[in-house]
Amino acid sequence: MTVASRLRTLAAAVTAVVAPLALAPAALADTATPENPVGPASHAIDNIYRAVIGTTMVIFILVGGWLVYSAIRFRARPGRPIEPPQVHGSSRLEWGWTIVPVLILIGLAGYTFHKLPDVKDAPADSMVVNVVAQQFQFSYVYGANSGAAEGKPPSTATTLVVPEDTPVKLEVHAKDVVHDWWVPSLGPKIDAIPGQTTTTWFEANEPGTYHGQCAEFCGVGHSTMAITVKVVPAAEWESFAGGLK
Numbered sequence: 001m002t003v004a005s006r007l008r009t010l011a012a013a014v015t016a017v018v019a020p021l022a023l024a025p026a027a028l029a030d031t032a033t034p035e036n037p038v039g040p041a042s043h044a045i046d047n048i049y050r051a052v053i054g055t056t057m058v059i060f061i062l063v064g065g066w067l068v069y070s071a072i073r074f075r076a077r078p079g080r081p082i083e084p085p086q087v088h089g090s091s092r093l094e095w096g097w098t099i100v101p102v103l104i105l106i107g108l109a110g111y112t113f114h115k116l117p118d119v120k121d122a123p124a125d126s127m128v129v130n131v132v133a134q135q136f137q138f139s140y141v142y143g144a145n146s147g148a149a150e151g152k153p154p155s156t157a158t159t160l161v162v163p164e165d166t167p168v169k170l171e172v173h174a175k176d177v178v179h180d181w182w183v184p185s186l187g188p189k190i191d192a193i194p195g196q197t198t199t200t201w202f203e204a205n206e207p208g209t210y211h212g213q214c215a216e217f218c219g220v221g222h223s224t225m226a227i228t229v230k231v232v233p234a235a236e237w238e239s240f241a242g243g244l245k
């Protein structure tokens with residue numbers, strides 16, 4: 001092996017590890033984790049996501065680091081046999097690389113199940129909002145515990161207005177085809193399925209306007225099927241709900 005070809009081999013090995021590492025931040029920014037979690041449901045999703053990505057990044061760095069180390073440490077040199085010493089049938093090693101991944105997966109699954117109630121279970125005293133999905137908009141009417149009269153839509157039927165720091169249970173219906181209600185900052189995606197009522201919940205701990213998008217391709221107007229949730233302070237909610245009696 002010439003010096004040039006050795007350097008090329010080394011460069012290829014290093015690139016194989018470093019390039020994905022360099023691209024990782026961009027990939028992470030573009031995944032399904034809420035960019036700005038503002039309540040318990042979205043925080044739980046964010047925590048699960050970080051546990052998984054943290055664990056996999058550590059494994060990636062350890063394995064990639066070992067690869068680079070081995071490429072350098074055992075590279076071809078004059079007077080050294082091309083093939084390094086081979087190890088066969090090491091039960092210890094094989095048990096190790098079987099059991100350790102199993103334990104890691106059990107740990108991640110346990111943590112996920114521990115967090116799942118925060119993602120899925122609406123508190124019993126939640127205010128109820130009925131969500132109706134149809135081609136191509138979501139509309140809302142208030143239900144139990146809301147402060148507004150039951151069956152009343154918000155003043156703009158396609159903008160959901162809710163109070164800050166209040167659990168909101170969504171009961172989701174579809175009139176035509178399958179849609180999916182998803183505001184990443186607030187909580188999980190929830191399918192709207194004709195003939196069924198699906199439920200999810202969120203609680204927003206910061207006032208503001210949160211945006212989402214139908215997350216199930218539902219026809220030509222799918223891309224225009226935006227979601228707007230306006231979270232207002234308690235006092236503002238009182239006067240808003242008072243106007244919906």
Ligand SMILES: [Cu+2]
Binds near residue numbers: 215
């Ligand atoms: Cu849709």
